[in-house]
Amino acid sequence: MLSWFILTETHSVLWLSLYGSLQFMGTLLAPFFGIVGHHLGNKKVYSLMRLAYFSLAVSIGVLIVLGQLHPLPVFVISFLMGLIRPSDQVLRHTLLVESIDPKQLSSAASLSRTTQDSARLMGALTGAGLVVYWGMGFTYIGVIALYAVSWIWSLKIARPVTQRNLKDATLSVPALALRDLKEGVNYVRSSPVLSSGMWLAFWLNLTVFPLTNGLLPYVAKEVYHLNQTGLGYWVACVAGGALIGSLSFGPLSQRLPLVPLMFCSSALWPLALIVFVNLPGPEWASVLLVITGYVQSQCMIPLTVTLLSHTAPQHRGQVMGLRILMIYGIPIGLMIAGPLITQFGFPFTATLYCMLALIGNGSIAWHWYRGWRRSKS
Numbered sequence: 001m002l003s004w005f006i007l008t009e010t011h012s013v014l015w016l017s018l019y020g021s022l023q024f025m026g027t028l029l030a031p032f033f034g035i036v037g038h039h040l041g042n043k044k045v046y047s048l049m050r051l052a053y054f055s056l057a058v059s060i061g062v063l064i065v066l067g068q069l070h071p072l073p074v075f076v077i078s079f080l081m082g083l084i085r086p087s088d089q090v091l092r093h094t095l096l097v098e099s100i101d102p103k104q105l106s107s108a109a110s111l112s113r114t115t116q117d118s119a120r121l122m123g124a125l126t127g128a129g130l131v132v133y134w135g136m137g138f139t140y141i142g143v144i145a146l147y148a149v150s151w152i153w154s155l156k157i158a159r160p161v162t163q164r165n166l167k168d169a170t171l172s173v174p175a176l177a178l179r180d181l182k183e184g185v186n187y188v189r190s191s192p193v194l195s196s197g198m199w200l201a202f203w204l205n206l207t208v209f210p211l212t213n214g215l216l217p218y219v220a221k222e223v224y225h226l227n228q229t230g231l232g233y234w235v236a237c238v239a240g241g242a243l244i245g246s247l248s249f250g251p252l253s254q255r256l257p258l259v260p261l262m263f264c265s266s267a268l269w270p271l272a273l274i275v276f277v278n279l280p281g282p283e284w285a286s287v288l289l290v291i292t293g294y295v296q297s298q299c300m301i302p303l304t305v306t307l308l309s310h311t312a313p314q315h316r317g318q319v320m321g322l323r324i325l326m327i328y329g330i331p332i333g334l335m336i337a338g339p340l341i342t343q344f345g346f347p348f349t350a351t352l353y354c355m356l357a358l359i360g361n362g363s364i365a366w367h368w369y370r371g372w373r374r375s376k377s
Contacts, residue, residue, distance in 0.1 A: 026085065266357075
């Protein structure tokens, strides 16, 4: 809803790119959240983050009710939300791996992704329709209510996790975070599997993720001249494809090796987007977006499982913190895409991004293969 609001109010892809980038500004803080969660308790930090989401959503809701919602306060609140949200995955994945048997990790990761994709699917379908019939004010009350429910449920995470009081540490929190970050970097560099996975995550976030995560409202409104309901259906198509992918990942993971599945899906992802951005009309766009969501899911779930399964327990917080740092490729990609779209148009920019994704994916796959061969010899 807010992406459409920004695009409608500013009529600028540059401002839309900036809004999308602000939601990932806190990516650099992800290792810090991971370290604090490790020492204070992941449940406690996770619940506080959910409370912050609720509070910021209430702020937007109040502005809507008062008729004072403008792009500037949306940018400010989105920036504050963006300081926290990228670290959400660090805590969620850490809680996941601490709560289940390692043999069930693939199934648990698939189920976790299923809950996210199904929520995005239902949110996209219901949100667009509710805004049309009820207006943004009443619809956002529902958003606030969902944030409240998510905070309450976070308090019901019953399984205790290992924690250590920060006051007993000989180092300050920033120094401790920097030390653990350095240890995490050295640990990842020592493993070809982990380093390849990190580079793949960054490259995909830099090239293909911005096309569907931040720029889809611009494509819907300015390229194909759809309304907000049409955008909602498109978002639902991506989420629906991802949901199908997460549901089918469990059986596929039993038959196919995870790493080849990950790299094959990472190649099909930009190929599907190349077809999507060069369509003559919106008729087949929904089909391509479903395919895009499916291969995206078949790439990102194996990536998460591979990183977690190849990481020693004492390094999981560090590695997942570094994994979230790779999301910083999204704001970089969005900020570069804005001027390129203004100068050369969306089809050229999107095709360029997809071609770069294919080249980078091939290079990273070769790096992983060489490391795997060395480890076997």
